[in-house]
Amino acid sequence: MAVPGPTSIENLRTVEGKTYDSNREACVALGLVLNNKLYEDTLFEALNHTSPNQFRYLFARLLVHGDMGNPLELFDQFEDHFTSDLLKKWQKGDAKKVAWRKIVKSMIDQEKQLSDYPKLEAYMDEIGYENEETVDLKSLLDEGRADYGIMNEGQKAIVDQIIKKIRSQEQIFEKCCIFADGCGKSYLFNAALKSALGHGKKVMVMAWSGV
Numbered sequence: 001m002a003v004p005g006p007t008s009i010e011n012l013r014t015v016e017g018k019t020y021d022s023n024r025e026a027c028v029a030l031g032l033v034l035n036n037k038l039y040e041d042t043l044f045e046a047l048n049h050t051s052p053n054q055f056r057y058l059f060a061r062l063l064v065h066g067d068m069g070n071p072l073e074l075f076d077q078f079e080d081h082f083t084s085d086l087l088k089k090w091q092k093g094d095a096k097k098v099a100w101r102k103i104v105k106s107m108i109d110q111e112k113q114l115s116d117y118p119k120l121e122a123y124m125d126e127i128g129y130e131n132e133e134t135v136d137l138k139s140l141l142d143e144g145r146a147d148y149g150i151m152n153e154g155q156k157a158i159v160d161q162i163i164k165k166i167r168s169q170e171q172i173f174e175k176c177c178i179f180a181d182g183c184g185k186s187y188l189f190n191a192a193l194k195s196a197l198g199h200g201k202k203v204m205v206m207a208w209s210g211v
Helices: 023-030 036-046 052-065 071-077 079-083 092-109 118-127 137-149 153-167 185-198
Strands: none
Touching (some): 036 052, 052 071, 052 092, 071 079, 071 092, 071 118, 079 092, 092 118, 137 185, 153 185
16 A cells, blocks of 8 residues: 555545545555455446355355455345245244355365455354254154144144243242153154254253153
8 A cells, every 4th residue: 555655654645635544444545455346346246147055156256356345245135035935944043054164165165265364254253163064953844733723632742832931031930840751752752852942952862761
């Protein structure tokens, strides 16, 4: 970044009387670095000619070979297309995380350092890099509801109490537990398990015998 006659670091970030928060923003104002407009135009052009998977790969390529100012903001502009295929399996918030994991994996596979995008790196540290495709919460919830639909009244009475507790915002410590015995208990347990996982709850499965 070359500015004639700078008197301070702040002066380096000042262009036509406006002081920018970072050197990169100042470089954009000076025309030394491309802003997000070029990348935005590229994505708009590709929007109707690419599948969501191809669109994510294109975004990864732009991250690798470009110098994108705010990838998180640009992603949000095109989130619907980035995640449209993923929404068949995941809820919106989860689909966004999966899309970002796919993009970042593709970017790293192309030998681009995530540290080149500090805000994106912080976001990825927050959501994690693990691929969550094996945990399909939406499908689990749908399966739990389907199982519930063919239960008898006795089974439903038990599952109703579990679902009520899952949906409740109150944090009340219970001093007792419900135990179902007889035919159909494994079916009931599996349906309750799917429903709890589908609501995003963590479940620990254990076996116990009172004998």
